[in-house]
Amino acid sequence: MSASDLEVAYGGVPAGKEDVYSKQPVLSARKLVITFGRVVGLDGVDLDLYPGEVLAVIGDNGAGKSTLIKCLTGAYVPDSGEITMSGQPVHFKKPQDAREAGIETVYQQLAVIPALDIASNLYLAREERRKGPLGSVLRMLDKKGMERRAGDAVQNLGIQTIQNMGQAVETLSGGQRQAVAVARAAAFGSKVVVLDEPTAALGVKESGMVLDMVKQLRDKGQSIILISHNMPHVWEVADRIHIQRLGGRAGVITPQTHDMGEGVAIMTGATKLSQDSAA
């Protein structure tokens, strides 16, 4: 692929990262279609996520952002289209399949269990058992160990107001719940982390922590998809920005080549991103 091809297909290539974008995407989707009865959720969407990048996804309400990432993470099965991870086709039937393939997700509705405590939520569906026959024969959970490690994960995120890992999630504030969901996605060192509006309910300080965490994950080589309506956040952390519009991809830009105003104009359909101006 020549450099100009890359620019058309992937938006601008950030300076000094040309080598990354000539590599294989860690996660890639082609012509995803999903319909809900007569409602068209996705109308042939393409997406590429490269190793070690933050790909932001922006778009109006109902543009299909959440639907897109649900298709990528096994929560929905697309009607047609294909998804590959590092070039290999994948067919996720359920969220657990995507997780096992190395994709962690914070869904917009958080998907935490209110009645369970924080530690149980963090380790839900990846519980650790006790050592020895208690674990292998009786299948007893290592509650203490999980609680301790959950505490560390939440501490790493810097959420000081959450102290007791045995507290039921339903007793937490909205922002604290969101922090638990984010900690759950970040704590297990997956290849890809998908965050659907992870800062929507967070205060200024907590939002900053989540953005810092996103940068840290990237620096460790993980790839992140970040959905957000907060343009300053997007322009702060994103390497590239996928613009979703009316169930399709309107284009891909970078914070270097387009400013927020231009991004929003494309998002709302005020301007079109022509193939040549993609870079």
Add this chain to the structure above:
Amino acid sequence: MTADVSSAAAEFARRQQSPLQRIQHQLHGRPWLSPLFLLFVTFVAFFIATPTFLTANSMGILLQQTAVVAALAVGQTLVILTAGIDLSVGAVMVLSMMVMATLTKDGGMPGVLGLLIGVALAVGAGAINGLLVTRINLPPFIVTLGTLSIFTAIALLYSGGESIQQEHLPGLLNALGNDFGIGKFRLTWGIVVVIAIYAVMSFVLSQTAWGRYVYAVGDDAESARLSGVPSKRILLAVYTVAGLVYGIAAWILIGRAGAATPNAAPTANLDSITAVVIGGTSLFGGRGRLIGTLIGALIVQTFDFGLSQMGVNQQWRVLATGLLVIIAVAIDQWIRRVKA
């Protein structure tokens, strides 16, 4: 937050509470206390009303009577924890019992084989409920309302409506009705089996990942699925395990009743649901503990037994049980309303 002695919150914490508020607080912190408290009150009331109530003999009989409902209520608790309900409890038990008895009647088949087939049938019946709920996505209420009639009808057709008396059955099928003494108490092996079921299932629910999934699916099925919990598999397993428990209850019932009767245990469904609800398990799923159910079953039976000892007739006992449910749930709601 650490308590600051001079803060408004600390001031509030030191406020005067009425004794009633204090009780409310205590019960709120320990949900299993409220059914236990109710059980205690019931005991005291009956002890005052009938002097023969609190004798070793009566207590032994009370426990024996509780065994069947307590066993059924384990299955019912599992199903209700997943935000479902099982109306086919009694029907599955009776069908299983009639099959066990008919197969082994007058030495027709070895007891072990008949027992295994009967229990396997109950497991199958539970699995059918589970498949209808998970594959066809029917509400549990509708599914088990349907299978209630179907299993009841099959049990009647299969047995020809005839009871089979103890004498015609192999020793193994009657074994859980045999008793032994601890001091002045006479306990049956059925009681021992019930205690074992409670011990095993309490462990599974509180100590294993499977138990956590049961709560998660009942609390929020979609979030559980998105979190990677195999929701449908868990639901199917819950109904199947419930069937297994009903099969064991059938065995206990033969020993207890001294016969296999196709119209036995007519109140089994409602009694099991009552035990679960009084025991503090939420009908909306995701909240509750098995120990509460055991206490709930004891309350239901104590009520019935105590009233019958006082010479109250059947109709009034049923009426009293109805009142008991409403009062118990009302008290439970009151406890949940506690502030802080």
